[in-house]
Every structure is written in structure tokens, then in C-alpha cells.
Amino acid sequence: MAAKTDNFQSPDYFNVDELLTEEHKLIRESVRNYVKKEISPIIEDYAQRAEFPLQIVKQLGDLGCFGPTVPEQYGGGGLDYISYGLMMQELERGDSGVRSTASVQGSLVMFPIYQYGSEEQRNKFLPKLATGEWLGCFGLTEPNHGSDPGGMLTTIKDAGDNVILNGAKMWISNAPFAQVAVVWAKDESGEICGVIVERGMEGFSTPATHGKWSLRASATGELVFDNVKVPKANILPNVKGLKGPLGCLTKARYGIAWGAIGAAMDCYDIALNYAKERVQFGRPIAGFQLQQKKLAEMVTEITKAQLLNWRLGVLMNEGKVTPQQVSMAKRNACEVATNITRDARQILGGMGITGEYPVMRHMMNLESVITYEGTHDIHLLITGMDVTGLNAFK
Numbered sequence: 190m191a192a193k194t195d196n197f198q199s200p201d202y203f204n205v206d207e208l209l210t211e212e213h214k215l216i217r218e219s220v221r222n223y224v225k226k227e228i229s230p231i232i233e234d235y236a237q238r239a240e241f242p243l244q245i246v247k248q249l250g251d252l253g254c255f256g257p258t259v260p261e262q263y264g265g266g267g268l269d270y271i272s273y274g275l276m277m278q279e280l281e282r283g284d285s286g287v288r289s290t291a292s293v294q295g296s297l298v299m300f301p302i303y304q305y306g307s308e309e310q311r312n313k314f315l316p317k318l319a320t321g322e323w324l325g326c327f328g329l330t331e332p333n334h335g336s337d338p339g340g341m342l343t344t345i346k347d348a349g350d351n352v353i354l355n356g357a358k359m360w361i362s363n364a365p366f367a368q369v370a371v372v373w374a375k376d377e378s379g380e381i382c383g384v385i386v387e388r389g390m391e392g393f394s395t396p397a398t399h400g401k402w403s404l405r406a407s408a409t410g411e412l413v414f415d416n417v418k419v420p421k422a423n424i425l426p427n428v429k430g431l432k433g434p435l436g437c438l439t440k441a442r443y444g445i446a447w448g449a450i451g452a453a454m455d456c457y458d459i460a461l462n463y464a465k466e467r468v469q470f471g472r473p474i475a476g477f478q479l480q481q482k483k484l485a486e487m488v489t490e491i492t493k494a495q496l497l498n499w500r501l502g503v504l505m506n507e508g509k510v511t512p513q514q515v516s517m518a519k520r521n522a523c524e525v526a527t528n529i530t531r532d533a534r535q536i537l538g539g540m541g542i543t544g545e546y547p548v549m550r551h552m553m554n555l556e557s558v559i560t561y562e563g564t565h566d567i568h569l570l571i572t573g574m575d576v577t578g579l580n581a582f583k
């Protein structure tokens with residue numbers, strides 16, 4: 190397939206750019222240029238072949254997309270949350286799988302090591318994860334415990350200077366290529382602990398998951414632990430309980446709220462240009478009311494989501510955000526983006542189902558994005574519980 194030219198122009202109907210600093214705009218520009226140069230030309234081919242473009246790990250590290258909010262002394266960017274959000278928006282504008290790689294590395298691997306780890310763990314792992322020398326993954330979901338991670342069956346047992354880890358995780362992004370896995374397991378008293386598992390530890394394997402119709406350019410796999418001896422020095426000392434992994438998810442869900450809108454913006458831009466150029470019945474299809482309805486609703490929803498995300502970023506920066514607010518933004522972005530990708534695909538007619546345009550790839554990717562990091566239903570129930578005070582999960 191021929192290399193693609195990426196002429197993306199960002200919609201900004203309400204001048205949201207005026208709410209950004211010059212630094213925010215520069216960061217967004219550098220990630221956008223990277224996506225145009227390194228991702229757009231190759232990503233469709235990788236997705237078609239269901240292959241992970243491993244070279245992006247080092248590239249994303251060089252660009253500062255791994256752990257942008259982690260302090261600089263550990264190799265992070267020391268940036269604010271709006272910068273982080275803009276990075277995720279631009280990466281997912283290219284492909285949700287590329288954003289996934291960065292979300293997992295930054296929010297689900299570096300964040301817990303930084304937040305819950307010892308100084309030795311921070312110094313050993315964070316600089317190498319920040320540069321992309323090492324890739325990490327996050328193991329929470331199990332075959333029988335997805336939305337309900339508190340029921341996990343993976344365990345650690347005391348063995349002197351070590352613990353013995355047994356169990357299995359599934360649907361783990363980055364797993365087949367990861368050197369480091371942050372794994373959540375129950376100790377003998379039934380409390381959930383974070384354990385850093387390293388590739389090469391005996392009894393630890395990461396079989397790849399095949400046959401996905403979504404996130405095809407992202408590597409997904411299982412984590413299998415068969416009596417793995419993990420030094421106690423690899424246990425995250427500063428957290429116990431489900432709030433440990435859920436705290437990481439709050440950061441990653443925040444990135445998805447921005448990221449999914451990036452995919453929506455790409456589809457809107459493509460559909461708008463296509464509709465203006467495609468002539469049927471003697472005039473551009475953009476002149477027909479049915480197509481205008483789709484385009485007008487797309488830009489309306491993108492604009493609302495851009496403002497919601499920006500406000501969420503301000504609350505994150507001020508340390509005032511609630512996990513429930515993050516859930517609402519993640520759910521909103523996924524809904525807006527899945528609807529927009531589907532409408533954009535229709536505007537493109539038959540061309541919409543081909544790899545000539547990124548629209549169908551975005552559409553398929555978003556089926557994972559709307560499922561992982563808490564399904565659409567789970568986030569609705571989180572909002573429902575927050576506003577009513579009543580738990581409808583159990």
C-alpha cells in the first residue's frame with residue numbers, strides 16, 4: 190500500500206486554542222508533526238498486517254510522550270496535565286494503538302512506580318521507561334475478572350526474600366514486547382498489592398493475543414505466572430488495595446478522554462474534505478442537508494468535548510479532579526468518537542471501508558477504547574452512583 194500524505198487540520202470552532210499556553214501549542218505541534226511524519230505513512234500497513242510498529246517505542250521516548258507528568262529527575266517531562274492530554278489527543282489522531290502504548294507506559298507503569306514505589310524502584314525503572322529503552326505493561330484484568338477486578342485470583346505467597354507469584358492476566362496491552370510488568374495480585378491476607386515483574390524471571394511468559402479486529406497495530410497478550418519467584422524488593426511498598434490500580438486508571442482514563450477526541454477530529458477533518466470534493470447528482474455531497482447534518486453534529490460534539498477536556502485538565506492541574514469526573518469525560522469522549530467515526534465512514538461511502546482512509550481503522554479501534562479502562566456501562570454506573578449515592582454495580 191502506498192505511503193499516505195497526512196494533511197490534517199484541527200477543528201477549533203470555539204477558539205479553544207486561546208485557552209492554551211504557548212508551551213501547550215508547541216508540544217501539540219511537535220507531536221502532531223511526529224504523527225504526520227512517522228505514524229500516518231506507515232500505520233495502515235501495520236494495522237492490516239496486525240503488527241506492532243516496535244520502532245515507535247524509542248521514538249515516543251525521544252519525543253517525551255512517556256511519563257510527561259513524572260518529575261524530570263526520574264526522566265519524566267515535569268509537564269502539566271493539559272500538555273499530557275494534548276499529547277494523547279495527537280497520538281490517537283494517528284492511531285488509538287499508538288496512544289495506548291504511551292498511556293500504558295506513562296499512566297499505568299511509570300505512574301504507579303513513581304507514586305507507590307520506593308526510591309530504589311523509581312531510580313531503577315523510571316529513566317529507562319521514560320526513554321523507551323524498556324517497554325512496560327499493566328496487568329489487572331483476568332480471564333474471569335474484567336469489570337470486577339476486586340475478585341482477582343492472581344496471588345503472591347511469602348517465601349523469605351521473595352514472593353511466589355501464580356495466576357494469569359489477559360488482554361494486556363504491550364505485553365508481548367514488555368520488559369517490565371506492573372502486576373496486581375492478592376497477598377495471603379487477601380489484600381491487593383502491586384508487583385514489578387521483569388522479563389526473564391523463570392515461569393513468566395507473555396503469549397500474544399491474535400485475531401483482533403480492533404487495535405490491530407497494538408500488541409496485546411496474556412501474562413502467565415507459573416510459580417514466578419519475585420524479589421520482595423519488587424513489591425510496590427506504598428499502596429495496598431484496589432485503590433492502587435484504580436488510581437492509575439484515573440490517570441490513563443484522563444488520557445483517553447483527550448485521545449478519543451483526537452480520533453474523532455481526524456475523522457471529521459477527512460469527512461469534511463471528502464464531502465466538499467465528492468460530486469454526486471451534479472454537486473458536492475457537502476451541499477446536501479443529510480451530509481451537513483452529520484458534519485454539523487460532528488463539529489458540535491467535538492467542540493463540547495474539547496471544552497470538557499480542557500476543564501478536566503485544569504481540575505487535574507489544580508489537584509481538584511474526582512475519579513467520577515474523569516469517568517464522565519472518558520465515557521463522553523468514547524461515545525462522541527464512536528458516533529463520529531461511524532458517520533464519517535458513511536460520508537465516505539464505499540471508500541470509507543478501505544485502508545485508503547483512516548476512518549474505518551479509527552472506528553474499529555474505538556471498539557476497544559470504549560471497552561478498556563472501564564466499559565461504557567461501568568462509567569455510566571460510576572456517574573449514576575455519584576449523583577444518586579446508590580450502588581448499582583452489585
Ligand code: TGC
Binds near residue numbers: 335336362567
Ligand atoms: P470500590 O469499592 O468502588 O473501590 C475500591 C477502592 O478503590 C477506590 N477507587 C478509586 N481510587 C482511585 N481512582 C478510582 N478511579 C477509584 N475508584 C474506586 C475506592 O475509593 C475504594 O477505596 P478504599 O480506600 O475504600 O479501599 O471497588 P469495586 O470493587 O466496587 O469496583 C468498582 C468499579 C467497578 C468502579 C471498578 O472496579 C472499575 O473501575 N472497574 C473497571 C475495571 C477497569 O477499568 N479495568 C481496566 C483494566 S486496565 C486497562 O484496561 C488498560 S487498557 C490500556 C490501553 O491499552 O490504553
Ligand code: FAD
Binds near residue numbers: 566
Ligand atoms: P466484562 O467485565 O465481562 O463485561 C462484559 C459486559 O458486561 C460489558 O458490557 C460490561 O459493561 C457489562 N457489565 C459488567 N459488569 C456490569 C454491571 N455491574 N452492571 C452492568 N453491566 C455490567 N486490561 C488490563 O489490565 N491491562 C491492559 O493493558 C488491557 N489492555 C486491553 C487492550 C484491549 C485491546 C482490550 C480489548 C482490553 C484490554 N484490557 C486490559 C482489559 C479491559 O480493561 C477489559 O476488557 C474491560 O475492563 C472489560 O472487562 P471484560 O472484557 O472482562 O468484560
